[in-house]
């Protein structure tokens with residue numbers, strides 16, 4: 001890094017040739033002489049501003065992260081007696097952009113959140129902010145999280161934070177120094193929100209998706225021996241797990257699964273045969289929670305990676321970093337002790353698990369939508385078109401209003417449902433919350449659809465460009481559909497929500 005000096009604006013003006021080119025960005029001085037020819041936007045645009053203040057032009061075309069990356073090489077000093085006016089982001093910071101965070105984080109009263117949640121969010125956001133450069137590169141290259149990173153996040157408590165409160169947290173570190181006994185579903189909600197806020201859905205799913213949905217069947221339905229072996233291995237990041245339900249012939253229609261598990265002649269093993277499709281994390285997993293058909297009906301089995309089990313990556317519309325795969329089972333031997341719940345009662349295991357999975361998806365998609373809103377709000381306040389900020393156009397304000405109103409409504413419903421989860425037993429949640437969670441999932445992904453659409457229109461070409469100002473919007477509009485399909489499609493969610501309501505319908509008449 002060059003030694004930093006203090007200059008006057010008059011001095012900077014003199015450095016205005018290709019051989020000696022300086023510019024000012026927010027009272028900081030950059031020597032662009034060597035970099036101009038390497039500049040992705042070309043040398044010409046830099047030379048037009050040589051010796052001048054380029055703050056507005058810079059922020060009209062670049063994300064702040066460009067400065068984080070290049071300032072150490074290019075910054076040579078500051079303008080005397082001036083201070084930067086634009087806030088530089090520091091890891092872990094809570095956004096001050098209106099509606100950039102849920103209201104509790106922007107000075108409004110909340111019946112739900114405490115100091116413990118506040119320190120938890122800051123800590124986990126800091127961890128993810130520091131991970132972002134690596135996440136962006138790997139998302140682009142399709143490189144899944146390494147086991148070393150997994151272990152690091154395990155040690156920091158990021159993995160444990162994705163699966164809710166319970167005895168499995170005892171003795172573990174959690175972000176922000178939150179004690180295991182303090183940890184509740186609002187902490188977990190924050191963990192899912194922050195994971196989504198990374199804005200690298202493939203890589204983020206590579207870290208958390210498998211265990212969020214694959215571990216609960218173990219601790220809710222596994223034998224004590226299975227629990228004590230597998231849960232600590234996964235939460236420490238040493239081993240990875242996934243949930244394998246969907247098949248080439250069966251999506252939301254879970255009852256139609258064809259993968260079979262036949263008892264061996266000695267009664268000691270199930271022999272599994274069949275296929276599973278779209279299984280997140282399966283490419284690099286050690287453990288698979290698999291829905292199978294046994295002599296007694298649908299059952300759930302924990303299958304370890306072993307002979308006869310093969311996984312091929314599937315290229316979806318987001319990054320293959322998520323390790324989404326197609327699994328084939330050919331005479332895979334699984335000990336009968338690996339049965340989760342009772343034989344023939346797998347449907348109950350799957351259904352009970354779905355509530356948590358769907359709720360986690362909602363937390364992520366609502367946070368992802370809010371992140372898009374935040375980015376769009378910032379953009380409309382900095383982008384100048386027809387001589388005015390975008391936010392000066394009534395049509396743009398109308399779009400922002402639409403986005404804000406929709407995001408706030410699903411956020412508030414989510415907080416209400418999360419409060420129910422905090423205060424209900426697992427069994428009560430299973431009965432009472434399946435319908436509301438299904439309807440909220442449906443509504444949240446409709447909101448994501450609308451927000452994605454409005455944001456992409458506002459960002460224009462940048463909303464369909466992978467790097468640069470619209471990066472977050474481009475990723476979101478390419479990937480939000482995952483949430484509308486995975487864990488139960490919108491159509492199934494609508495239907496389930498109303499059917500659940502009809503089950504408790506009183507004999508009420510008009």
Ligand code: HEM
Pocket residue numbers: 023025030039040041042045046049054057058061062066067070074467468469
């Ligand atoms: C410290 C100074 C600067 C650095 C480090 C820098 C760096 C970059 C980088 C990394 C990109 C690619 C962004 C992407 O990922 O899409 C870019 C694009 C660009 N830059 Fe710069 N830049 C600087 C200053 C400027 C200035 C003063 C201008 C003058 C207008 C400028 C004009 C552009 C343009 C037109 C593009 C293409 C933007 C687009 O595709 O929309 N840059 N710059």
